[in-house]
Amino acid sequence: MSRRKKRHKDEEVVLNLAAMLDMAFQLLTFFILTFKPPPVEGQVALRLPPAQAVANATGKNSAGKDDKPAVDIIGVETLLVTVYASDGGNIASMGVGQDQVRNLSELATKLEAAFKDPNSPFEQVIIQSGSKLKYGDLMQVVEVCTHQTHADGRKLDKMSFVEIPDGDAK
Secondary structure, three states: OOOOOOOOOOOOOOOOHHHHHHHHHHHHHHHHHHOOOOOOOOOOOOOOOOOOOOOOEEOOOOOOOOOOOOOEEOOOEEEEEEEEEOOOOOEEEEEEOOEEEOOHHHHHHHHHHHHHOOOOOEEEEEEEEEOOOOHHHHHHHHHHHHOOEOOOOOEOOOEEEEEEOOOOOO
């Protein structure tokens, strides 16, 4: 007697997609709810480059070697913006030249008045800031300065930075 092998019908594997989708959404929800992003960088220690002369100085002495402050600088007049930092690193006070300003909008008004005057000699801005000033606050001051235009329509494009020594900070 011959034995016949029974052929099994090939059954297709059926995946339960509802269960897989449910598991995927549970994992997604878990990772979203447990994700804790790192805090935003609030304080960045800045190493500002040393101040450099933008224009040539007339005289026989090299830069920094003259005991007399009466060296004539030709070509570039500078407007000094001073920003003092509080203990927390925020802006404590600001000044334009010898005048104090209370906030960024007053700073913008002072700078606009200085640069819009056709008789204004100013060609550049030096921002003098303390080492404890937060990077974001310094960038707000820079943004106010970069939005200024001269009386002839040219954008203010000359800007330098100087660090206030810690002993001189208010």
